[in-house]
Amino acid sequence: MTGTQIVPGERAIALLGGEANDANLRRYLHGIPGVDAVGLEQRAAGLGTRSIKTTSKAWALDRIIGLIDLTTLEGADTPGKVRSLVAKAVTPDPADPGCPRVAAVCVYGDMVGHAVQALGSAHGDPDQGKIAVAAVATAFPSGRASRSIKLEDTADAVAAGADEIDMVIDRGAFLAGRYGQVYDEIIAVKEACRRADGTSAHLKIILETGELNTYDNVRRASWLGILAGGDFIKTSTGKVAPAATLPVTLLMLEVVRDWHRLSGEKVGVKPAGGIRASKDAIKYLVTVAETVGEEWLTPHLFRFGASSLLNDVLMQRQKMTTGHYAGPDYVTID
């Protein structure tokens, strides 16, 4: 899968009517309507009460699997661990050949080569039924490193065969109001995603919403990420609590919807971290469908960043097939 053909910065200049510096960005981002936390959370809770039955649920479970970025992001990751993860990604349920594959595996940059190798012919565009390799980059998860290190981190992963780069924004700069710096960095990383053949790795922008703290900040950071040319906006690294929540994801989807209304472009959303149960994942699908529309429920516009979610979904699938509740010993660990 290749990134969008957006020229970095083009979105912003058109909208801001001027250079994307701190002052112009601040003027724009602070002019966006605010978010009322209570109302947002109530709407999310309301979406969570939608009731899914039988056929819809079977479809939803398979779709969830197809939208998962199966993730391992541990200091203890090894080539063996990554191979195991890839095997799980390719064959989530050995007992059921009809079980769909996940969208991507998500690993640290130094593990990209191992993942690519392990995937072999399964490596490719998830829209074509293949599995992509996503790498976290830019001094993940804190993002506390110099610009050059972050760019090198990104370029390394792309060179190793990463299809997607999950970058973290500089939350420190964002909270200090240096929006221009955050913006410039995203542009630079996007540039670093470019391959020799002119194509680009897909760029996901991790806002780390747990550190941005307020919904107003999340909304502004979402706009900033989109303006700078992100293909996806992503909630969290998974290393900070709270990670993905339904209200935060709803809010980001609302920004994506508004951007689509404004520009006609479709930007993806990836809630990551903390989504462990099928029941919760289904609430996210409902939220996507009712906020931006069902056409967003494809791998290039929506992902779950998760590790344990997959097995819960597999257990639910088994339950639907057998009629009995499944147990964890009947699904494989990676």
Next chain:
Amino acid sequence: MSFLEYAPAPESQAILNLRSEYGLFIDGEFREGHGTPFASISPATEKHIATISTADAADVDAAVAAARRAYDRTWSRMSGADRGKYLFRIARLVQERSRELAVAESLDNGKPIKESRDVDVPLVAAWFFYYAGWADKLDHAGLGANPASLGVAAQVIPWNFPLLMLAWKIAPALAAGNTVVLKPAETTSLTALLFAEIVQQADLPPGVVNIITGAGATGVALVGHDDVNAVAFTGSTPVGRAIAKSVAGTNKKVTLELGGKAANIVFDDAPIDQAIEGIVNGIFFNQGHVCCAGSRLLVQESIHGEVVDRLKARLSTLRLGDPLDKNTDIGAINSSAQLDRIRALSDIGEAEGAERWTAECTIPENGFWFAPTIFTNVSTSHRIAQEEVFGPVLSVLTFRTPAEAIAKANNTPFGLSAGIWSDKGSRILAVADKLRAGVIWANTFNRFDPASPFGGYKESGYGREGGRHGIASYLTSGTPARPAVAAAVTKPKTVTKGATK
């Protein structure tokens, strides 16, 4: 397959164990009424649910007499603590039977099960819990020491929140030490009769709660009965007006919770997505059958287009249909008469030149339905901007300045509720100060709580329900605050209200 085509998820009716006929609940027992029985139907299917008795004047007499006996012999002599315990029992029983009550309410009223399940019935239980605690604390209600109960309360409630309105009426009345005769609306008697069973299960002394069913004539007889001491009515302004006239010259203490035409004011700095949700919740909650519904949307002119676009997009995701389906957002209109009224007023709106937009949705073949509808280009002089439609119909008007918003919002004989949407706290408080309405929701709408007083200004009625104010509606003042007065001229006594001519 479209994911949004949620498979039907109907709540099972198996939980209901309804009788085919219901009598009147008088003196702790069900008995047949002497009037002509009537059928209660499901507005979503027009199918027969049960046959309900009609109370005639003799039945009203019997019910009031039962309430009087219970008041004199039992309830007024019981300790507040024990009255409270009975109310706590009722609250628990409501919680235990909540699913059954919710299904019955949706079946009988047509409201979506998610509302009866998540809003109406939980609030019913909360109302009894809240007022249960007041029963032995009346000295602290701010009315002076030893405030006294009134006696027998005649209570007439509407069809839009049948069980919830019952709770709003019965809970404070009983906590204050009164006994009640309550008449539910003709089209929605079912849950009141189920409540009568709960009263039996709670072992409430006979006659403390009496439920009589019937149409307007039964209500008139009840409210006009010489032996009632308090009248509480929720419903239309014309009926409220008639009640206010009928009790003139009597000592009956009256609370009236009547119609409304609430303005929902959206400023250009509003949290826009939440405002859209609030507008939707404000007028499409319970099919717009809400006296405090935000039926007049006042949008700052600079964001009118954007708000209307977003609103239309959002309305297109609303799901109209089977009230017992857990995914239904918009249920059935309660009766064919109400549907006729909504249609008539909407046609007038169109004829007056307002622009009509209706969300696309499939209307079921049977039952009473009205798709969510928005009128734009509405002026304050249009009838749809002045009259209560009591249906899922929103009129959109614009304003330019806060002062104009306030003036337009207040330009109505009603004064029940209003909404304000803005990110600017100081403006919200200043606008709230100037709106002539009893309940103001800022950055939210249609919130209810037993601790929060509810009621209107002007022709929206008087008296408050909920909170400390709600208990005062069922008590006389105790020893009032008074100055020490020189004895030469006046020897203060308790103010006697309603002295006869």
Next chain:
Amino acid sequence: MTRLAVPKTYKLYIGGAFPRSESGRTYEIVSAKGAFLANASKASRKDARDAVVAARAAVGGWSGATAYNRAQVLYRVAEILEGRRAQFVAEIVDAEGVSSAVATAQVDTAIDRWVWYAGWADKYAQVAGNANPVAGPYFNISVPEPTGVVAIIAPQDSSLLGLVSAVAPALVSGNTVVVVASETLPLSAISLSEVLATSDVPKGVVNVLTGSPAEIAPWLASHQDVNALDLVGAGALDWVDLQIAAADTLKRVLTPENGPDAAAPSLGRITAFVETKTVWHTKGLI
């Protein structure tokens, strides 16, 4: 040789001015012993209409004033009245035929009543209002507000105290008033208007009509721009009809009280003419 007295022309008090009745009518006021005291203006329905217009126009300013300010203004009425005790005592002795001591007691009680009610202006909301602990993330507060224009039929058997006892509590919260004075004892009402006119009470806040309550009251009871009706002194009228007329616009109504304790001072007289407004606002930290 005794000085020839200069008699006062008693007029109405509307919108801060002292007009004659637009109808040009007057009626004779006689003492308890039947002696001529003065000609009082006999207000017409159009005077009542004008008074309501003046009262409505004054609602914004008076209800919008700070409670502290209203308290000071009402206290100021007591101060000015205190300075004119002798005049009121003389007027009451003449009109009611009572002893100077009884008249003095009435005036003193009236003054003290202003003081008592003045003190309530910045307190009643604390007693009648509430912070409500709702089950959700909301700031929720209930505050009492004035209902608007209150029409009052003053107690008919009292020159001053009855009038003050009915008018003062309605003013405390910020209502404005159209009051029909005692038909037979109206002179002190007009003298009180002179006190009000010089006590920082904004024009239109109190409007005083003299004449026939039976003639004027129905127009006030049915007036669409009157929010509340105090029938305290209407016991001798067909007050049930007035209450029925008031129901057309769902006015808040207080029914007649008889005897010397009519309109006895109470917090209830203040809260009878207030509306409780409950404001919800979301509370969100993030």
